[in-house]
Amino acid sequence: MKVLVLGAGVIGAATAFFLARAGAETVLVERTEPACAASGKAGGFLALDWCDGLARAALSRRSFALHAELAREAGGAVGFRPVETLLVATRGEGAPAPWLGAGFRVLERLGEPTTTALVDPARLTRWLVDRALGAGVRLVIGTPEQLEPAGSGWRLHLAGATLDAEAVVLALGPWTETARRWVPLPPVRSLLGHSLRFELEEPLPPTVLFVRLDPARHGLDELEIYPRADGSVVVAGLSRPARPPADPTAVRPDPGAAELLAAAARAVLPALARARRVEPRACLRPVSADGTPHLGPLPGHPGLWLATGHGPWGILEGPATGELLADLVLGRAPKLDPRPFDPARPTARI
Numbered sequence: 001m002k003v004l005v006l007g008a009g010v011i012g013a014a015t016a017f018f019l020a021r022a023g024a025e026t027v028l029v030e031r032t033e034p035a036c037a038a039s040g041k042a043g044g045f046l047a048l049d050w051c052d053g054l055a056r057a058a059l060s061r062r063s064f065a066l067h068a069e070l071a072r073e074a075g076g077a078v079g080f081r082p083v084e085t086l087l088v089a090t091r092g093e094g095a096p097a098p099w100l101g102a103g104f105r106v107l108e109r110l111g112e113p114t115t116t117a118l119v120d121p122a123r124l125t126r127w128l129v130d131r132a133l134g135a136g137v138r139l140v141i142g143t144p145e146q147l148e149p150a151g152s153g154w155r156l157h158l159a160g161a162t163l164d165a166e167a168v169v170l171a172l173g174p175w176t177e178t179a180r181r182w183v184p185l186p187p188v189r190s191l192l193g194h195s196l197r198f199e200l201e202e203p204l205p206p207t208v209l210f211v212r213l214d215p216a217r218h219g220l221d222e223l224e225i226y227p228r229a230d231g232s233v234v235v236a237g238l239s240r241p242a243r244p245p246a247d248p249t250a251v252r253p254d255p256g257a258a259e260l261l262a263a264a265a266r267a268v269l270p271a272l273a274r275a276r277r278v279e280p281r282a283c284l285r286p287v288s289a290d291g292t293p294h295l296g297p298l299p300g301h302p303g304l305w306l307a308t309g310h311g312p313w314g315i316l317e318g319p320a321t322g323e324l325l326a327d328l329v330l331g332r333a334p335k336l337d338p339r340p341f342d343p344a345r346p347t348a349r350i
């Protein structure tokens with residue numbers, strides 16, 4: 001079967017990877033470059049059971065296991081690292097630690113190395129694309145202008161080219177809304193999130209911190225600190241609703257956001273003050289109306305599939321999403337129940 005996958009974030013990359021692995025003739029179409037958006041700039045935190053009790057629980061659990069498998073296959077190329085995960089705050093019962101800033105205490109252990117991990121999202125996404133290309137997938141860089149039914153399949157028009165396929169997977173993340181001119185879709189909103197990447201001389205221990213802050217003192221109420229396997233540290237926080245710019249590479253931090261985040265992060269972890277370089281970044285996460293990703297067929301449009309709306313868990317759920325979409329598109333028995341993710345479910349508001 002010939003399949004087009006639109007968007008080379010982690011969702012499109014994983015879908016192309018699993019389609020290629022199943023032997024499908026696949027073309028991955030990306031407007032700019034793989035991992036240019038949130039899938040290259042996210043924290044990369046993975047948790048086995050933090051979505052338990054939600055409709056997406058089985059997807060998260062399956063994907064946590066797949067991350068470990070892919071990391072073994074990648075042999076260090078994706079920056080996979082099991083971690084301790086702690087809740088830190090200035091208020092509440094807790095124990096001080098010598099490496100925390102004045103007033104901060106450890107309140108709770110949220111995860112241990114068997115249940116929480118980190119991956120480098122940019123390296124993971126690029127590795128998935130590279131492996132897919134190695135298995136015969138074609139990567140086309142271009143901006144789709146029109147998608148229309150053609151025979152029993154679909155035709156995609158790009159500047160100077162057309163691509164025909166039996167199936168098309170829309171994996172456009174926050175840019176899903178741009179496909180609304182071709183087909184009715186459930187709403188996908190965007191949240192802008194800020195992050196900083198610190199380069200340190202001395203790597204930090206493998207402990208992720210979820211930090212509750214005093215907004216009156218720090219100007220924000222929470223942040224997360226991710227010490228990566230390569231020695232860099234990513235600090236994420238400060239989210240707000242936003243509209244995606246036409247060009248995915250034009251997403252920029254709000255004025256003053258990086259300074260606020262940096263000051264708060266250094267108050268929590270004084271070691272960050274010794275960074276030799278700090279890179280401010282911003283990216284958009286795609287959010288569905290009911291918080292559950294849309295993974296499945298678009299009703300009334302045979303051969304058209306949607307894969308988006310992962311919100312804060314797209315890196316975690318990328319591998320199992322790609323596996324699920326490949327199985328569904330190719331008509332194979334899926335490894336998990338796809339019904340909670342049906343884009344036509346009542347709460348998706350198509």
Ligand SMILES: Cc1cc2nc3c(=O)[nH]c(=O)nc-3n(C[C@H](O)[C@H](O)[C@H](O)COP(=O)(O)OP(=O)(O)OC[C@H]3O[C@@H](n4cnc5c(N)ncnc54)[C@H](O)[C@@H]3O)c2cc1C
Pocket residue numbers: 006007008009010011012029030031032033034035036037038039040041042043044045046142143144171172173174175178191192193194195236237248283284285286307308309310311312313314315316317
């Ligand atoms: C600050 C921040 C921190 C995060 N931390 C984590 C975390 O720790 N763990 C976790 O699991 N998740 C995290 N996330 C969420 C995660 O990053 C997203 O859910 C995930 O990256 C979404 O992937 P995607 O492939 O759907 O979208 P994207 O990564 O946005 O990819 C969409 C792709 O489509 C391309 N595109 C756009 N328009 C077109 C077009 N017309 N044709 C072709 N291609 C097009 C874009 O260029 C882009 O490459 C975080 C998000 C943010 C914002």
